[in-house]
Amino acid sequence: xxxxxxxxxxxxxxxSCTLAILGAKRQVANSYLLQEQYALAKNKILECRLxxxxxxxxxMDTIMLxxxxxxxxxxxxxxxxxxxxxxxxxxFFSTFFEAxxxxxxxxxxxxxxxxxxxxxxxYVTLNYNISNLSGLNVCGxxxxxxxxxxxxxxxxxxxxxxxxFFESQLFSKFSEKLSKENVSEIVCEVTGLVKSLFNCDxxxxxxxxxxxxxxxxxxxxxPTVYVSMFEEGVSNNIIVYYERPLRLEIS
Amino acid sequence: xxxxxxxxxxxxxxxxxxxxxxxxxxxLNVREYxxxxxxxxVCCQLLEKMLKEYGVIRxxxxxxxxxxxxxxxxxxxxxxxxEYTIIVVEFESEKITVGAGRLSGTPVKLxxxxxxxxxxxxxxxxx
Numbered sequence: 523x524x525x526x527x528x529x530x531x532x533x534x535x536x537x538s539c540t541l542a543i544l545g546a547k548r549q550v551a552n553s554y555l556l557q558e559q560y561a562l563a564k565n566k567i568l569e570c571r572l573x574x575x576x577x578x579x580x581x582m583d584t585i586m587l588x589x590x591x592x593x594x595x596x597x598x599x600x601x602x603x604x605x606x607x608x609x610x611x612x613x614f615f616s617t618f619f620e621a622x623x624x625x626x627x628x629x630x631x632x633x634x635x636x637x638x639x640x641x642x643x644x645y646v647t648l649n650y651n652i653s654n655l656s657g658l659n660v661c662g663x664x665x666x667x668x669x670x671x672x673x674x675x676x677x678x679x680x681x682x683x684x685x686x687f688f689e690s691q692l693f694s695k696f697s698e699k700l701s702k703e704n705v706s707e708i709v710c711e712v713t714g715l716v717k718s719l720f721n722c723d724x725x726x727x728x729x730x731x732x733x734x735x736x737x738x739x740x741x742x743x744x745p746t747v748y749v750s751m752f753e754e755g756v757s758n759n760i761i762v763y764y765e766r767p768l769r770l771e772i773s
Numbered sequence: 774x775x776x777x778x779x780x781x782x783x784x785x786x787x788x789x790x791x792x793x794x795x796x797x798x799x800x801l802n803v804r805e806y807x808x809x810x811x812x813x814x815v816c817c818q819l820l821e822k823m824l825k826e827y828g829v830i831r832x833x834x835x836x837x838x839x840x841x842x843x844x845x846x847x848x849x850x851x852x853x854x855x856e857y858t859i860i861v862v863e864f865e866s867e868k869i870t871v872g873a874g875r876l877s878g879t880p881v882k883l884x885x886x887x888x889x890x891x892x893x894x895x896x897x898x899x900x
Contacts, residue, residue, distance in 0.1 A: 525781075526780075536785065536788040536792060540792035547796070550803050554807050555806060557810055558809065561817045562813060562817065565817040565881060568821065569884060572829050576829060576885070576886055580887060612882040612893060615882070617884075634824065635824035635829050636830070
């Protein structure tokens with residue numbers, strides 16, 4: 523009886539050892555699987571970042587190459603917050619992302635895989651959902667910045683500065699010495715200053731001068747070159763303009 | 774007494790044989806998992822490096838010009854993995870295959886978009 527018990531104990535110990543070894547190996551295999559899933563998910567997140575940035579920049583590129591004249595408001599609309607989303611699959615992974623692009627942000631993480639430009643920086647908040655046939659489901663948020671080839675902020679600031687300068691100069695000069703004879707002289711002087719200070723051309727239409735007020739319709743045009751980010755060697759000479767009727771009360 | 778020794782030895786032998794068989798079977802499996810993980814990790818690293826070095830836009834341009842094959846071949850040779858890596862690029866209706874080695878298992882895929890154009894990079898590392 524004792525002998526049989528000893529044999530059973532020995533056998534049980536051996537069997538337990540085998541199970542313990544198998545358990546340890548199973549854990550090693552699971553850790554490999556987990557690390558593999560992590561590496562693949564990381565790869566897919568990079569893919570999401572790139573595709574989101576490409577969608578935004580490609581849309582912008584297409585618009586900027588489509589015509590030569592852009593109004594101040596159109597350019598302002600470009601730099602407003604925008605959201606892009608896309609859902610796709612590679613046969614194993616299903617990916618969905620929603621990316622929010624804004625001028626406001628403080629993230630200093632650049633996106634590798636796209637060129638760096640001197641133009642405006644857009645801050646991106648990316649929400650992604652990645653799942654695969656193995657049951658992996660990764661949701662998360664990421665943020666980074668991308669740059670584009672045109673400096674939207676500079677153009678808008680130049681036009682805004684030119685507008686303020688032009689109107690205030692015109693007002694002060696007309697207030698000082700207004701007569702029908704020197705209107706063109708004053709206009710020439712102010713438009714020359716606008717050109718040299720803000721690199722803007724000024725076009726004045728329908729100017730009418732009365733004793734108490736001056737009415738004019740003016741247009742400020744900022745010429746620049748847009749260099750395509752996607753079409754090699756392609757650029758577009760564009761003019762960003764600001765126009766409005768102006769009425770200056772001079773009494 | 775001899776009966777007991779016989780019994781004990783036969784049980785021990787059976788246990789040792791069973792455990793070594795199971796362990797060997799599982800160790801083979803673990804090795805496979807390890808190799809699979811390693812090869813996928815290398816694939817991910819290669820894709821990341823490729824994107825950093827060339828950028829997405831250049832990959833599309835080279836594919837449009839029909840010169841993506843030589844570029845990827847240069848990339849694999851430069852990184853010393855040409856013999857063990859296979860890259861298959863699906864771009865529009867074309868399939869560009871670069872590299873050498875035994876094609877097995879599932880590839881690591883990268884799907885990229887440029888407007889309405891789609892490019893899928895499939896990569897296998899087989900060392």
